[in-house]
Amino acid sequence: MKANIKLISKQRKFSEDFKKSIVNEFESGKFSVPQLERLHNISNSIIYNWLYKYSSSNEKGQRIVEMKDSSSQKLKALEQKIKDLERTVGQKQIMIDYLEKMIDIANEELNIDIKKNSNTPQSNGSAPTRKK
Incomplete structure (x- = not known):
């Protein structure tokens, strides 16, 4: 009985078509080498x-350089940055509107002119304080 037992090879063998399909997936830009490695459980x-x-384009001795971030990821990051900056500008505009309203209220109710106009006379300064 032991004579009929075959040893099972631990190495996987891949067909030429499978190998070419992996190369085509990489060259089409659908997947990167690390993605193919995880997807098919094959070492890089x-x-x-x-x-x-x-x-057809890569030869032995030439280095294959893959882009770490795709252009779509960069675009999403830039769009998020634009949203953050627009939010910041909006908050600053609200603060400006609030402060201008406070200046108008101070002018109307307390008769204090906080805004410096060209026709406003200069201040003579404050009187010296006495020490006790």
Whole structure:
């Protein structure tokens, strides 16, 4: 009975079509090498070997550089930054409106002119204070 037992190989073997499909997925820009590695549970060194072997543009000895952030992620980050800046500008405008309203109230109710106009006479200063 022991003569009929075959040892099972621990290494997986991939077909040429599968290897080429992985290379095509990378070259189309759908997936990066780390994404393909996680998706198919294949080490990145094997994927890079396939890229060098089956790719029409990548050759052995040339470095493959992948963009870490895609343009869509950069666009989303910039849109979020714009929203944050617009929120900040809005808050500052509310503060300006509030302070202008307080100046108008001080002028109307307390007869204090806080705004300096060109026709407002200069102050003579305050009287010296006495020490006790």
